[in-house]
Amino acid sequence: MTFTDATAQSRTFARAWRDLADGFARRELWLHLGWQDIKQRYRRSVLGPFWITIATGTTAVAMGALYSKLFKLELAEHLPYVTLGLIIWNMINASIIEGSEVFVANEGLIKQLPTPLSVHVYRLVWRQMILFGHNIIIYVIIAIIFPKPWSWADLSFILALGLIMLNCVWVSLCFGILATRYRDIGPLLFSITQLLFFMTPIIWNDKTLQQQGAEGWLKIVELNPLLHYLDIVRAPLLGDTQELRHWAVVLVLTVIGWGVALLAMRQYRARVAYWV
Structure with missing residues (x-):
């Protein structure tokens, strides 16, 4: 078998899917x-990963309190909104940057340990799930202070x-492969996510734009896909009405x-x- 034949056999969807399945196994x-x-x-460290919880909580409280004053919003509504936005954003942002x-x-590990490539991606996502679990404690505390009405649909x-x-x-997977081949992708993504943070309703909301007379924005x-990812998690946790269009966009983007x-x-x- 020639090198060309071996390469052609490795470029199949079956091999790609097997890597994902074997990695998950x-x-x-x-x-x-x-x-x-x-x-x-x-x-x-005495507090361990709870330092991230403390840092996220401090940032959320400071930004929630500050922007609720600047935008003349109710603290009981805006603080949980900002807190959840930051927690979910940190998870999404890490999946892009890291x-x-x-x-x-x-x-x-890739060069010395014969494991599926997907193992390293699962490891990254699992790590972010652990950090999310630590950070969601902040919202639980805030939800106790500012309780909201719940329904079974919120689950x-x-x-x-x-x-x-x-x-x-x-x-x-996609950005990992792309950035391994082209090392400039990492810094570029960092700059883009910084811009997207301010373009995503995390510290501001629809009422903010309406107050400023910027409804056209x-x-x-709506063209920002991260808005839809935030909303499908944040809306039910805040007890707000869920809009099917957000779910539709996320499902389409997932496929x-x-x-x-x-x-x-x-x-x-x-x-x-060979690229690493």
Whole structure:
């Protein structure tokens, strides 16, 4: 068999899907590695990963209090809104920024340990789930202070979180492969996400634009896909009315994203070890 034939056989959707399935099957490995990442980051720290919780909580409270005054919004409504926005944003932002470095950061393991590439992506997403679990404590405390009416429909946030996890996987796969080949992608994504933070309704909302007479910007904001990802989790947790259009956009992007991820895995999975 020639090198060309071997390369052609490796570029199949079956091989790409097998990598994803085999990687998920090695749960003990990436669950352990993800947990070790958290422990290693806060080694010899008394509070450990709760430092992230404290930092996120402090930022949320400060920004929620400040912007509720600036925009003349009720603190009881705006503080939970900002807090959830920051918590969800941190998870999405990490899947983009850290996802672009997921293969480069694991160069040693990729070259020395024969494991599916997807193991490193699952490890990243699992690590972000752990951090999300720590940070959601902030919202629980705020929800106790400023209680909201709940209904059984609000439990849809669990499904929404599952959808975001699925999207975090394909985002990390796509940007990870792309940034491994072109190292300028990482800094570019960092700049883009900084811009998107201010273009996404996290510290401001629709009422803010209406008060400023900028209702026309609402149509432009709708083009930001991160708005829809935020809303499917934040709306049920805030007890707000859920809009089906947000779910529709997320579902469509999930299908398209996974199609692109499978294509990228099919074409470039075998080359990542040479690029890192």
